[in-house]
Amino acid sequence: MTVTEIAAQAKAASLKLAGLSTQDKNKALEKMAEAIEANEARILSANKKDLEYAQAENISKALLARLALNAAKVKSMAQGIRSVSRLADPVGREKSVTELDEGLILHHVTCPIGVIGAIFESRPDAVPQISSLCLKSGNAVILKGGTEAQHTNKVIVSLLASAAGEVAGVPETAIQMIETRAEVAEMLDQDRYINLVVPRGSNAFVRYIQETTKIPVLGHSEGICNAYIDEDVDIDMAVRVVLDSKLQYPAACNALENLLIHRDIAEKVLPLLVDKFKEQEVELVGCANTCQLAPGIQKADDSEWDTEYNDLKLAVKVVADMGEAIEFINLHGSGHTDTILTRDKERAEMFLNEVDSSSVIWNASTRFADGFRYGLGAEIGISTNKTHARGPVGLEGLVIYKYKLTGKGQIAGDYSGDGAKEFTHKPIAPGKGRSEPA
Amino acid sequence: MTVTEIAAQAKAASLKLAGLSTQDKNKALEKMAEAIEANEARILSANKKDLEYAQAENISKALLARLALNAAKVKSMAQGIRSVSRLADPVGREKSVTELDEGLILHHVTCPIGVIGAIFESRPDAVPQISSLCLKSGNAVILKGGTEAQHTNKVIVSLLASAAGEVAGVPETAIQMIETRAEVAEMLDQDRYINLVVPRGSNAFVRYIQETTKIPVLGHSEGICNAYIDEDVDIDMAVRVVLDSKLQYPAACNALENLLIHRDIAEKVLPLLVDKFKEQEVELVGCANTCQLAPGIQKADDSEWDTEYNDLKLAVKVVADMGEAIEFINLHGSGHTDTILTRDKERAEMFLNEVDSSSVIWNASTRFADGFRYGLGAEIGISTNKTHARGPVGLEGLVIYKYKLTGKGQIAGDYSGDGAKEFTHKPIAPGKGRSEPA
Numbered sequence: 080m081t082v083t084e085i086a087a088q089a090k091a092a093s094l095k096l097a098g099l100s101t102q103d104k105n106k107a108l109e110k111m112a113e114a115i116e117a118n119e120a121r122i123l124s125a126n127k128k129d130l131e132y133a134q135a136e137n138i139s140k141a142l143l144a145r146l147a148l149n150a151a152k153v154k155s156m157a158q159g160i161r162s163v164s165r166l167a168d169p170v171g172r173e174k175s176v177t178e179l180d181e182g183l184i185l186h187h188v189t190c191p192i193g194v195i196g197a198i199f200e201s202r203p204d205a206v207p208q209i210s211s212l213c214l215k216s217g218n219a220v221i222l223k224g225g226t227e228a229q230h231t232n233k234v235i236v237s238l239l240a241s242a243a244g245e246v247a248g249v250p251e252t253a254i255q256m257i258e259t260r261a262e263v264a265e266m267l268d269q270d271r272y273i274n275l276v277v278p279r280g281s282n283a284f285v286r287y288i289q290e291t292t293k294i295p296v297l298g299h300s301e302g303i304c305n306a307y308i309d310e311d312v313d314i315d316m317a318v319r320v321v322l323d324s325k326l327q328y329p330a331a332c333n334a335l336e337n338l339l340i341h342r343d344i345a346e347k348v349l350p351l352l353v354d355k356f357k358e359q360e361v362e363l364v365g366c367a368n369t370c371q372l373a374p375g376i377q378k379a380d381d382s383e384w385d386t387e388y389n390d391l392k393l394a395v396k397v398v399a400d401m402g403e404a405i406e407f408i409n410l411h412g413s414g415h416t417d418t419i420l421t422r423d424k425e426r427a428e429m430f431l432n433e434v435d436s437s438s439v440i441w442n443a444s445t446r447f448a449d450g451f452r453y454g455l456g457a458e459i460g461i462s463t464n465k466t467h468a469r470g471p472v473g474l475e476g477l478v479i480y481k482y483k484l485t486g487k488g489q490i491a492g493d494y495s496g497d498g499a500k501e502f503t504h505k506p507i508a509p510g511k512g513r514s515e516p517a
Numbered sequence: 518m519t520v521t522e523i524a525a526q527a528k529a530a531s532l533k534l535a536g537l538s539t540q541d542k543n544k545a546l547e548k549m550a551e552a553i554e555a556n557e558a559r560i561l562s563a564n565k566k567d568l569e570y571a572q573a574e575n576i577s578k579a580l581l582a583r584l585a586l587n588a589a590k591v592k593s594m595a596q597g598i599r600s601v602s603r604l605a606d607p608v609g610r611e612k613s614v615t616e617l618d619e620g621l622i623l624h625h626v627t628c629p630i631g632v633i634g635a636i637f638e639s640r641p642d643a644v645p646q647i648s649s650l651c652l653k654s655g656n657a658v659i660l661k662g663g664t665e666a667q668h669t670n671k672v673i674v675s676l677l678a679s680a681a682g683e684v685a686g687v688p689e690t691a692i693q694m695i696e697t698r699a700e701v702a703e704m705l706d707q708d709r710y711i712n713l714v715v716p717r718g719s720n721a722f723v724r725y726i727q728e729t730t731k732i733p734v735l736g737h738s739e740g741i742c743n744a745y746i747d748e749d750v751d752i753d754m755a756v757r758v759v760l761d762s763k764l765q766y767p768a769a770c771n772a773l774e775n776l777l778i779h780r781d782i783a784e785k786v787l788p789l790l791v792d793k794f795k796e797q798e799v800e801l802v803g804c805a806n807t808c809q810l811a812p813g814i815q816k817a818d819d820s821e822w823d824t825e826y827n828d829l830k831l832a833v834k835v836v837a838d839m840g841e842a843i844e845f846i847n848l849h850g851s852g853h854t855d856t857i858l859t860r861d862k863e864r865a866e867m868f869l870n871e872v873d874s875s876s877v878i879w880n881a882s883t884r885f886a887d888g889f890r891y892g893l894g895a896e897i898g899i900s901t902n903k904t905h906a907r908g909p910v911g912l913e914g915l916v917i918y919k920y921k922l923t924g925k926g927q928i929a930g931d932y933s934g935d936g937a938k939e940f941t942h943k944p945i946a947p948g949k950g951r952s953e954p955a
Binding site: 093094095097098177179183185190192193274275289290293295313316319320322323324327328405409427429431432433435436437438439440441442443444446447448452453454464465466467468469470471479480481482483484485486487488489490491492494495502504 | 531532533535536615617621623628630631712713727728731733751754757758760761762765766843847865867869870871873874875876877878879880881882884885886890891892902903904905906907908909917918919920921922923924925926927928929930932933940942
């Protein structure tokens with residue numbers, strides 16, 4: 080099948096999925112979880128093939144670890160699907176209801192987006208996760224995983240698709256897969272059928288997707304996160320939060336890359352931080368003032384303020400005031416996550432309002448910016464877009480809305496010209512949305 | 518100034534606007550309304566220049582009528598600004614508040630998008646309308662109006678910008694303007710600074726914008742709207758609604774272009790419609806069955822099902838059932854507005870769920886799909902996008918959200934590994950949002 084055919088099938092499937100009840104979607108999710116559990120042996124044997132191939136290709140240990148499945152991981156895939164099933168249905172929620180006139184009622188209701196193209200790295204557990212989020216939100220999905228995991232992904236996709244298809248009304252084509260890079264390029268051309276592309280992977284890869292396709296892209300290429308230590312601050316707290324932001328998982332997109340310090344507190348806080356970071360083998364680079372205050376720190380070159388290290392390295396800058404810090408962050412940050420450490424409530428509020436990032440934090444670690452920690456239940460990705468969905472994105476980012484207007488034969492002509500009827504525009508309390516399964 | 522400089526200034530202005538109180542924004546809007554009223558003579562004299570030029574260029578009467586201002590139109594511009602001022606502030610609304618743990622509170626809060634690029638046709642009253650919507654939603658705007666209205670627009674923009682700038686904290690650069698086509702092309706390249714482009718104009722123009730820029734575009738190129746007459750229907754009602762959908766304003770994007778009729782009712786309803794449409798000088802084209810049932814109707818060629826006539830012409834097709842109608846609409850419609858005329862509640866619900874359009878209507882005219890009629894207060898445009906904002910778009914489509922997390926020094930490390938603290942993820946009732954002015 081060509082990618083265009085796959086995409087057209089996905090579009091057709093999405094129109095069916097849009098009308099499904101919560102109950103039927105949850106039934107399909109349960110079937111999917113059961114299919115994973117019942118076919119553990121098949122999944123592990125496909126995974127073994129991928130691992131052998133990967134070892135022969137000499138891929139890195141880190142990648143191998145992410146690729147490798149075992150019984151526990153397969154079980155947790157099934158649990159992940161069931162946890163998505165327990166989330167509230169994001170579709171059919173009434174955002175508002177308005178009486179336009181007697182018997183002419185406007186329902187502003189959430190609905191699925193349509194077809195999602197999901198492109199991700201080698202972890203095979205992304206397959207059930209993304210598939211279940213898309214199905215719960217009534218979207219069809221076309222998956223493209225890492226080549227290293229191809230055998231594993233293929234088995235999992237076919238299990239999920241046919242399990243979902245066992246429920247009446249759910250097309251098997253709700254979950255499909257493509258395999259080659261050439262197919263990805265073709266997929267990015269399917270703006271007629273595909274409504275949203277969700278890429279997860281390296282910065283360069285995500286940027287390539289963003290620059291290549293006309294389809295809206297939900298994702299982030301860079302995570303250049305910043306912390307600002309204000310002059311009026313609990314120094315111990317600031318040091319603890321900065322260390323955690325950098326060190327709790329340096330390879331994460333919400334890890335700290337630039338540290339800004341108010342000049343009136345720099346002399347006190349910088350030596351403490353330098354010692355702690357040295358203990359943790361973090362390389363520091365800094366502005367001229369930083370180097371003067373903490374001899375031995377390498378001077379940062381200009382490009383470093385725009386660099387995502389994803390590693391044990393941090394750039395430090397002394398600033399004259401919070402205004403300079405905000406300006407720096409809005410210029411050099413990537414709009415991902417930034418934190419201010421201060422006792423001053425007013426300045427904190429100004430920082431939270433004026434820093435133009437999806438997550439802005441006062442007195443806590445940047446590492447909290449994550450779908451699980453934010454309580455979203457499950458995460459399809461993190462977005463640095465300024466439209467549609469921003470920050471950690473859960474089911475809510477996979478729906479849009481439509482207007483459903485129900486009347487009794489009203490015509491617009493009666494509301495215009497001489498003797499025009501007037502609209503009442505009376506808000507009505509929205510319903511509770513789709514009934515959840517008993 | 519180059520367009521890049523204008524865009525950079527707009528970006529800087531947007532960061533200030535994001536922090537403004539509702540009160541200050543409304544103060545700026547009142548100043549803007551007053552400036553328009555106080556400078557009626559200046560506006561009309563600039564408009565006279567545009568009109569003289571337009572007459573010399575022999576532009577159409579319709580265009581001239583839209584271009585021409587008078588005292589009443591200037592007054593209604595000021596009133597329009599005041600009516601936007603009275604709308605609820607879309608910024609700072611808490612969508613949800615979650616306690617992640619004791620003293621670690623996540624606020625999911627609406628915020629402005631940033632910088633809007635607005636490109637529109639010759640009506641100068643679009644300038645105060647778009648400017649006030651952007652200011653109220655905390656966005657900076659760069660306007661490009663029709664060349665015919667250049668003198669008028671220039672005076673209005675400069676009045677609005679300096680009036681807004683009189684309020685402390687509101688930068689004059691919140692409202693800026695560009696003038697030439699070359700500048701539009703440059704503006705579409707400013708994806709670094711501009712977050713959303715809102716084009717209003719001809720289909721070809723909007724499509725050009727959509728295909729040219731990497732910036733998200735809010736708009737619609739085509740309005741191919743459909744009506745389906747079900748077999749179980751009040752025929753008088755159906756005829757009335759179909760006539761209104763086509764005729765109440767045929768040039769509008771929500772006017773009817775394709776009419777689908779269930780075959781079991783076609784014999785009854787088609788002759789009635791043919792007579793009525795003949796009276797109104799509407800040209801009908803149809804499928805083979807239509808032509809057979811109503812001799813004298815021209816056969817439609819295949820391209821006509823995908824054509825937006827915007828004129829006194831309509832394509833008619835007899836279908837076997839609602840399934841065929843839905844399939845036809847999802848294939849040939851433009852996802853704008855579609856109506857079903859039926860007594861059958863179950864089929865109506867299926868139609869409303871499965872037709873993939875921003876407005877889906879049961880027993881009422883397609884002409885109701887409009888920001889004013891929907892009660893949105895004011896409309897920035899109509900969107901056929903599947904992400905961000907869909908259908909008639911008011912202030913709500915000009916905001917996005919950010920996550921504000923406030924803590925007491927919490928670090929992520931405490932919530933992972935051995936002895937990890939657990940998140941409480943307790944929902945808290947959201948606040949009422951920004952206080953409205955006294």
